[in-house]
Amino acid sequence: MSDTPDYVEGDLVAPTLERPEGPAEPPDGAEGTRRLHELWVAGTEEPRWLAAATDEGAQEILPADVDPEVAYEAGAAVVDDYVAEPEPAPDERQIINLGPQHPSTHGVLRLQLELEGETIRRVKPIIGYLHTGMEKTAETLTYLQGGTNVTRMDYLSPFHNELCFSLVTEQLLGVEVPPRAQAIRVLMTELNRVASHLIWVATQGMDVGALSMMLYGWRERERILAFFEKVTGLRMNHNYIRPGGVAADLPDGWEEDVEELLERLPEGIAEYHELLDENPIFLDRTVGVGVITPAECHAYGITGPIARASGIAWDLRKAFPYSGIDRYDFDVPTGRHGDVYDRYLVRMAEMDESLKIVRQVLETMPAGDYRVDDAKVTPPPRKRIDESMEALIHHFKLFTEGFKVPPGEAYQAVESPRGELGMYLVSHGGSKPWRLHVRTPSFAAVQALPVMLTDSLVADLIATLASTDPVLGDVDR
């Protein structure tokens, strides 16, 4: 292969290549042998050369017309390792990639595993496949628009993201939301916690082989999402909790809907207990698997159900109460062993506690306004716009320019279903955040995966990964 594409620098191409065993030349027309990582396009004579890179760093798909030899040299074309070394020594370590596209990675996560037989000796999480620069985007959106951005980070608990963003903005604004808005926020976030844990128990069950769990978990979650849709208009990514309150009051008849949820959900949860609690396969796959100690939790910033399963009695709703959640009576369940099974028990118990809070919110929902009556922060009521020029101006300014937030910096953390979700907001006084950093619980959990996985078996990896409940949109942002 003498013709080097002109965009490849010369020194990158070796003149001759000694290839391992395998087809020496790319297939010639339809007669050639099929090679690994080759895409045959139906109805054409020629195979299209689309060598996908598995080498770290070279993440681009090479153009279809690139010289295969160049691609091979660049590490973008891969020849099957087993062809290269047909009989690896038994004690040899090999590196295997799990993901980025794998159903058990709960998103686009790649784990580089160094294996000795079936035992994992080293793990390297590689993230960033879902990175879309949401923190940069946040700097270009007003505080009113910011909710639409943050709600998409952790798509399984959007209300917690919105709540955290609203609270940190309200800290700098110096605004206190009325009691009804606080109660609505608690109602929605606690239902969201149940919905998120339902997804978790569904996928955890599926990942260790309890496929029916998958169907049941999503079925119950759908009931909650139907309620969310009724309240906010959307099943996910609601942008319902906003700085200054919530977007709209609860719809008529919400009490009956919540009542029905409170009746149906515990029935479902009882079923899961029956399915999994003493299921011998589930116990085999989860007991003593993926252990993390309290000291490791501290060092790696692990919070939430994972830390509580390790015996750390720490819940931000109790420690730094927000949105009036300290008015409600609930317990913080903790485990003792820090393994996957304890995480299961903790999350199942948390669903009961969340439903307990929802019951109390239902019984004590205060009357009043669902957002602060401050025309600088929230839009004026519709009828005032017809009567008052001031209200019209406020409304217009609010939705074009947005409100200004005094200079300063603040950190707010809420207990999301995955642990401490924190937002650090820096304002230089404008109507857009100068900097919004999101401290996400999934990021810390993915970082700590090597701690939980080193020297365990590959099969346990799937159970452990599922038990950390990572949301990769939240990790990569």
Added chain:
Amino acid sequence: MTDEVHADEVHTDEGSSAAPGHPTLRALAEAFPSVGWEEFRPPAGPYQPIAHVDRGDLVAFLTAARDAGFETFVDLCGVDHLGRRPRFEVVIGILSIRDRLRLRIRVPVPGDDPVVPTITGVYAGANFYERETWDLFGIEFEGHPDLARLLLPDDWEGHPLRKDYGVGSVPVQFKAAHRVR
């Protein structure tokens, strides 16, 4: 657990550099006289003590703080105050579960020499956060075991969360494999 008590226990002037009133923080303030202190008490929100630490003292200060009870690493991020001096800031959040107390540490970083010592020796969990801050801000963490890009591809040019890295003014990368390793 009881209700949050620290906001009521601690009484110091707001915005002053006087040592804060909480005993754990006061001990830290005495051990590190060069550290400036600040407090933020929003009308609705938790009490937030802030320590301004020079990068030279950072590792010693964090080690002392960890041993004084701040066992949990929470957060590390960068901020680019373009137009101000010093330009960058590294903000670290740590937490004491025993004292139910948060501490925010702000480390000023000059724009022409964006280097901070790594704190991975104190809190192992800072590893990915420092890589992210290097990736997005170009702040170097001296002594970090593997300071590679985290979220962006290895061959990405620039550090996008810097304020002079414009939105929309950047040509789309990934168009073709012009550069291969």
